[in-house]
Amino acid sequence: NSKVIQTPRYLVKGQGQKAKMRCIPEKGHPVVFWYQQNKNNEFKFLINFQNQEVLQQIDMTEKRFSAECPSNSPCSLEIQSSEAGDSALYLCASSYRGKDEQYFGPGTRLTVL
Amino acid sequence: AQSVDQPDAHVTLSEGASLELRCSYSYSAAPYLFWYVQYPGQSLQFLLKYITGDTVVKGTKGFEAEFRKSNSSFNLKKSPAHWSDSAKYFCALPYYNQGKLIFGQGTKLSIKP
Numbered sequence: 001n002s003k004v005i006q007t008p009r010y011l012v013k014g015q016g017q018k019a020k021m022r023c024i025p026e027k028g029h030p031v032v033f034w035y036q037q038n039k040n041n042e043f044k045f046l047i048n049f050q051n052q053e054v055l056q057q058i059d060m061t062e063k064r065f066s067a068e069c070p071s072n073s074p075c076s077l078e079i080q081s082s083e084a085g086d087s088a089l090y091l092c093a094s095s096y097r098g099k100d101e102q103y104f105g106p107g108t109r110l111t112v113l
Numbered sequence: 114a115q116s117v118d119q120p121d122a123h124v125t126l127s128e129g130a131s132l133e134l135r136c137s138y139s140y141s142a143a144p145y146l147f148w149y150v151q152y153p154g155q156s157l158q159f160l161l162k163y164i165t166g167d168t169v170v171k172g173t174k175g176f177e178a179e180f181r182k183s184n185s186s187f188n189l190k191k192s193p194a195h196w197s198d199s200a201k202y203f204c205a206l207p208y209y210n211q212g213k214l215i216f217g218q219g220t221k222l223s224i225k226p
Contacts, residue, residue, distance in 0.1 A: 002159075033213060035213075041201065041218075041219050042216075042218075043214070043216045045214070048212060048213060056213060089156075091156060091157065097211070098211035098212045099145055099207050101159050102159070102214060104149075104157040104158075105156060106155070106156045
């Protein structure tokens with residue numbers, strides 16, 4: 001069973017509001033991933049970290065999404081100005097190495113009204 | 114480009130039958146391949162993985178998968194199926210064997226009691 005912790009489980013925001021969610025990876029897993037799963041069950045990779053450094057990320061041209069994994073603190077994903085299309089399940093996953101299986105947290109379900 | 118295809122959106126079986134969920138992949142090198150399961154309202158749970166070696170790999174919950182290089186497939190199997198196996202199943206391939214997962218479209222499995 002996965003030991004990835006995500007908070008909050010549910011998040012409701014109005015359009016234009018900030019939305020912030022957190023993730024504590026499994027102990028001993030230095031690689032952390034963020035995915036967005038939409039209502040059609042399609043997954044979109046957002047960003048991943050190894051320790052505190054960004055390894056890969058989507059084209060952040062919108063600049064509304066930001067993420068960090070500070071040392072000795074939970075990782076976080078923040079949407080600066082929420083839009084209705086951001087409503088989705090945000091999944092955090094961790095692994096020992098990038099190529100290993102990833103273990104997923106329960107997700108944060110964001111609803112933007 | 115890498116891709117994963119799950120051609121069956123829905124599979125319905127009776128309890129006790131044998132199940133086989135299809136997955137094909139596109140990748141020029143030797144792949145890593147994973148299967149995950151998502152129960153309604155829950156996150157993804159890791160089932161099993163193929164890295165190298167034996168073409169039949171066993172996982173949790175009584176599942177196994179067969180890797181076939183000849184037709185680029187990694188089908189998930191279980192016999193007999195139980196009603197509790199009803200869920201959505203995703204096949205995934207790590208991006209160039211490291212990093213973000215490339216998911217198939219998913220197969221919704223329904224087991225009739």
